[in-house]
Structures are given as structure tokens and as C-alpha cells.
Amino acid sequence: MRNIVIGQYLPGSGFFYKMDPRTKIMGVIIMMVAIFLLETIVQLAIALAIGIVLMILGRLSIIRIARGMRPLFVLLIFTFFFQILFNREGELYLQESMTVSLSSIGGIILLTIIWRLLARFKRFRFFLLLAYLVGIFFAFSLLTYGYTFTTFTFSIYERGVEMSVFVVIRLLVIITLSTILTLTTKPTDLTQGLESLLRPLKIIGIRSEDFALIISISLRYIPTILDEANKIMAAQASRGADFQQGKLKDKIRQIISLLVPMFIIAFKRSEDLADAMETRNFVPGMKRTRIHELAFNMTDAFASLFILCSLAASIVLRVL
Amino acid sequence: MGIRFQEVSFHYPQNQLTYYQAIANITLDIESKNEFICLVGRTGSGKSTLAQHMNALLLPTSGTLEIFGTKITAKRDKKTNYNSLRKHVGLVFQFPEYQLFEETVEKDIMFGPLNFHTGIDEAKEIARETLKLVGLDESYLNRNPFNLSGGEKKRVAIAGILAFDPDILVLDEPTSGLDPRGKTQMMELFKEIQDKTGKSIIIITHDMDLVYEHASRVVVLYDGELIYDESPKALFKREGLEKYHLQYPSPIRVLKDLKERFDLDLDIYQRNLSDAVTALKRAVK
Numbered sequence A: 001m002r003n004i005v006i007g008q009y010l011p012g013s014g015f016f017y018k019m020d021p022r023t024k025i026m027g028v029i030i031m032m033v034a035i036f037l038l039e040t041i042v043q044l045a046i047a048l049a050i051g052i053v054l055m056i057l058g059r060l061s062i063i064r065i066a067r068g069m070r071p072l073f074v075l076l077i078f079t080f081f082f083q084i085l086f087n088r089e090g091e092l093y094l095q096e097s098m099t100v101s102l103s104s105i106g107g108i109i110l111l112t113i114i115w116r117l118l119a120r121f122k123r124f125r126f127f128l129l130l131a132y133l134v135g136i137f138f139a140f141s142l143l144t145y146g147y148t149f150t151t152f153t154f155s156i157y158e159r160g161v162e163m164s165v166f167v168v169i170r171l172l173v174i175i176t177l178s179t180i181l182t183l184t185t186k187p188t189d190l191t192q193g194l195e196s197l198l199r200p201l202k203i204i205g206i207r208s209e210d211f212a213l214i215i216s217i218s219l220r221y222i223p224t225i226l227d228e229a230n231k232i233m234a235a236q237a238s239r240g241a242d243f244q245q246g247k248l249k250d251k252i253r254q255i256i257s258l259l260v261p262m263f264i265i266a267f268k269r270s271e272d273l274a275d276a277m278e279t280r281n282f283v284p285g286m287k288r289t290r291i292h293e294l295a296f297n298m299t300d301a302f303a304s305l306f307i308l309c310s311l312a313a314s315i316v317l318r319v320l
Numbered sequence B: 001m002g003i004r005f006q007e008v009s010f011h012y013p014q015n016q017l018t019y020y021q022a023i024a025n026i027t028l029d030i031e032s033k034n035e036f037i038c039l040v041g042r043t044g045s046g047k048s049t050l051a052q053h054m055n056a057l058l059l060p061t062s063g064t065l066e067i068f069g070t071k072i073t074a075k076r077d078k079k080t081n082y083n084s085l086r087k088h089v090g091l092v093f094q095f096p097e098y099q100l101f102e103e104t105v106e107k108d109i110m111f112g113p114l115n116f117h118t119g120i121d122e123a124k125e126i127a128r129e130t131l132k133l134v135g136l137d138e139s140y141l142n143r144n145p146f147n148l149s150g151g152e153k154k155r156v157a158i159a160g161i162l163a164f165d166p167d168i169l170v171l172d173e174p175t176s177g178l179d180p181r182g183k184t185q186m187m188e189l190f191k192e193i194q195d196k197t198g199k200s201i202i203i204i205t206h207d208m209d210l211v212y213e214h215a216s217r218v219v220v221l222y223d224g225e226l227i228y229d230e231s232p233k234a235l236f237k238r239e240g241l242e243k244y245h246l247q248y249p250s251p252i253r254v255l256k257d258l259k260e261r262f263d264l265d266l267d268i269y270q271r272n273l274s275d276a277v278t279a280l281k282r283a284v285k
């Protein structure tokens, strides 16, 4: 349960940590715009390479960032296949007629069984999935024996391949950018930065301080609430609640046995927090002082320069 | 055969990179019948963590654990039915808030028995009986558990575990938050349950008076390690328990002070107030 926490800040040194959160937030937004302006795979690949060099200079572990992206691999794979299958522009690369027949369905069932049997080698999960998909492709195209239900053609076009690679790299770069931001910025700094950036919204009546307070309290309480959920689950499991198996009717009861104490404890906690804040003289709407004021330093100046240059470069590339 | 710990260690993940070792190399045997064990140690010494191993809520990081003949190791085994182990070992948590959820006390007590496939009517009957057992009368059956006082909540939580009749009963600080009278009543209740049914009972507590008076065995944890496992008599005869943040029971402390101050010929190891008074009377005569 712990690894789904969003604020995955990891303490470290390196220049990303020394930057003002405002620079980082603005930087990520501007860089994303710049990335969307790029038009070819080569340009994107160069952007990715520059990104990796920056990460090495900033002493971030690339392996760690890649690991943090693992949950998003499904999204990447999906985008990839979506583009390949449905983009029908440009030169035709490959055309196969596919048969849905008794033998191909049998083959797929066999493949699925083998795949599930091998599923315990978690390390190779990704390659197994790829092999499985390739296997399905060959099953449809080669196994034509037996009663045939229907046939369809599977075709891959030049633009399809290009676009799928393009979109996947673009997604990768964008995810990397935001991962760098969350990995190197404490949640509190992040909200403080947001608050400071959103301050101009006061003109239309939105108070960025309240907004920031809400975000920081929520972030602060995500791990606590998860902890509480674990404890409640343990307490109910000792009374025989089995959250994994059981009939639907039992399941519903067991989920209620989890949710009711969660809500009660969450409400109690929020009341306690409100009391604690009031006893320390927190008055909503008053100007707050801080221990660490945000400050713009040399690193920020260099970073801003770099970010603006990147944006300029991609605009130039787009226009040319 | 009850619960057997063999070199069991456990650590909590702290963040992605570091771990916190909560218990280390625990080797401990608990019989399934007639044990009355108190588990003591300073706050954070790993008592609750150890208790949660006893019904396989936590799996050891290393070492092996055997609960009623079922081997438990670090790896979650698909063939093991962890749920059925919890029928054998009932664990009452330190804070009742984590457990109570139904709109009436009766339904809440019935939750355990129903999970272990007892019929509804039988479960109702059981709820009535166990509630009486923990010292609350029938008027509580239809009350909302969230409106009870801390001590009453605690009793309902204990009833919720007693209701499915586990062989071994593990209680995490059952007496904290009770008034002095309630404490003794609660301890007497556990004694009574044991006399009647021969269940083994394991109690986590900070109250050395209760330990000295009631326990047949004390297990002392310090920084996650098991340092003593012996009778309370033997334990409190030791010098220098203060360095493990343990206090001597009050009869011993009072009698020791009196003995030194008035230079009496006195056996200071008395287990309760009346014995202490008798011993004192004999000494001053």
C-alpha cells in the first residue's frame, strides 16, 4: 500500500534540490510546452538525451526514476499499440490476413495457459507479455485450419510506426519531467511554490493561501490515513474478515467494516487537527510567516536561462 | 502445541530505502493450554509487533513461526489458510476504535462469529453471553458502540474477540484506560476464563502490579530483543531492572523502603496488598 503514495520525495543533494520550487514548477510547465512543439522523432530523441544528461549532472538515479514509471508502462504500451493499429497513413509496411478459426483460438488458449504458468517469473513479466502478444499475432496469421469464423486484415503503415514511437517518446519525456519535480521537491515546498505562483489569482477572488493549506494538509495526511487503514484491516482480519476471498455478501460487510472506522477516525483526526491549529493561534486569512522563505538563487538563474533557451529553440524548430 | 517462534525478526519498511527493525531474533514457545503470560517492555520495544505475529497478521521477515502446527515464513503461502489461524489465536488490539464499526454493540460482537460461519441465532446468543462475561449488562446490546466511554469500548472490543472462542487469547494493553477497579475486574475476568476453559492468555501491559500478582510467566522485550522469559517471582528478584525501563511492583517498592528505613527483618517479595500487610505485621511484632 505504501508505494502508491504520490508525493514520492526522495532526499538527496544535487542542483535539482537546490532550486526554488517556483523555478521547477514553471520550468516543468514551459518544458512540456517546448516538448509539444517538437515535430520529429530525432528532435524528441535529442530532448530525451539532454534530459538524461541533466539527470546525470543532477546526480539523480535513472534506475529509480525508471522504476517510478513502472505503473505507467501499461499506458505506454497501450498508446503504442493504439497508434500502430489505427493509424493508416503513409506507405504500407506489412499486411497479413488473419483468420479467427478453431485452431487459432485453440492456439491462443494454449499460449495464454503457458503465459500464466510462466507468470511467476516476475522479473521477465514485460518480455513475457511481449512474447505473448507476438504469439497471438502468429496464431491468427498462421493457424488457419479447422472451422473458420471470420477473417480480417492486419496492416501496419509507415506513419503508424512513426507516430507510435513519437508519442511514446513524448510521453516518456513528459513523465520524466514531472517525476524529477516530485522526486526532488518536498511536498511542503511544492505547495509553497504553488501558493506563491497562484498569488495573482487574488484579483479574481481566489485566495492561494487557503488553496495551498488544503493541498498541504491533504498530502500530509495521505500516509497517515493509509497507516490507519492498514491497522483497521489488521484489526478486522483478526476477527476473521478475509479481504481476499469470500462471497460477495461477506465481502460487502467486510468492506463496510473497513470504511466505517476509517471515516470515523478521519473525522476525529480532522477535528483534533483543527483544535491543535487553533490552540497554536492559527487564524484563517491572516498573513503567515515562514521559517524558510523561498529565495531565487544563482542555480535558478541558470536554470531559467536554460529553460527559456529550450523553449526558444523549439519555437525556432517549429517555425523553420 | 501452540505458538512457536524460532529466531523471528521483523522489520517495517520506513521509506523506499531504509527499514526499521522492530523485533530481532525472538525465540519463544507458547503452549496452547493454561499459560498466563505477560509481555512487558518500554514503549516502542516491539510488543505490539510481536503480538501481531501470533495470529499471522505480520509475517516474519526472517526466521520461522509455527502456529498450531502451521509453518509461517516470510513468504505468503497460497496453500496456508491464514484466516483459520485467527480462529485459533484471538488478538485484541490496543485501540478499540480500529475495530468497532456496526451500529449496535450486539452486531459488532457478532461480526467475528459470523465470519467464522456461526449461524445468526447462535451468534446472537453468543453476543449476549460474552457481553455479560466482560461485565456489561444487556442494556448495552442495542447501544451504539461509538457513544460508549473508552473503558466500555475496550470491553466491547474484547467481547468481539472472545465471541469466536479462540484457543489462545492475546490482549494488547487491555487494562489501559480503565479505572483501578475495572483493571482488577478485567484481570479477574481473564483468570476466570482461564480457570474455566484452560485457554492460554497473553497480556501486554505496563502495570507491574498486575504482572506480579497474576502472571505465571513474564516475557521482557527491550529494543526488540527478548531479554527475560521467566516467572515474575524470579524476574523481580533481579537487581537493576530500571535500566530496561521496568518498575518494580508497588508491594516490593514499599516493603523495600520500609525495610531499609526501619531495618526490619522482612520478606519484601509479597504479591499483593493483604500479603504485604500480613508480612509487615509479623515483622513489627
Ligand SMILES: Nc1ncnc2c1ncn2[C@@H]1O[C@H](COP(=O)(O)OP(=O)(O)OP(=O)(O)O)[C@@H](O)[C@H]1O
Pocket: B012, B013, B014, B020, B021, B022, B041, B042, B043, B044, B045, B046, B047, B048, B049, B050, B094
Ligand atoms: N506500521 C509501522 N511502520 C513503521 N514502524 C512501525 C510501525 N509500527 C510500529 N513501528 C515501530 O516499531 C517499533 C515497535 O513498535 P510496537 O508498536 O511493536 O511497540 P510497543 O512495544 O507495542 O509500544 P507501546 O507500548 O507504545 O504500544 C516502534 O519503534 C515503532 O516506531
Ligand SMILES: [Mg+2]
Pocket: B047, B048, B049, B094, B172
Ligand atoms: Mg503497542
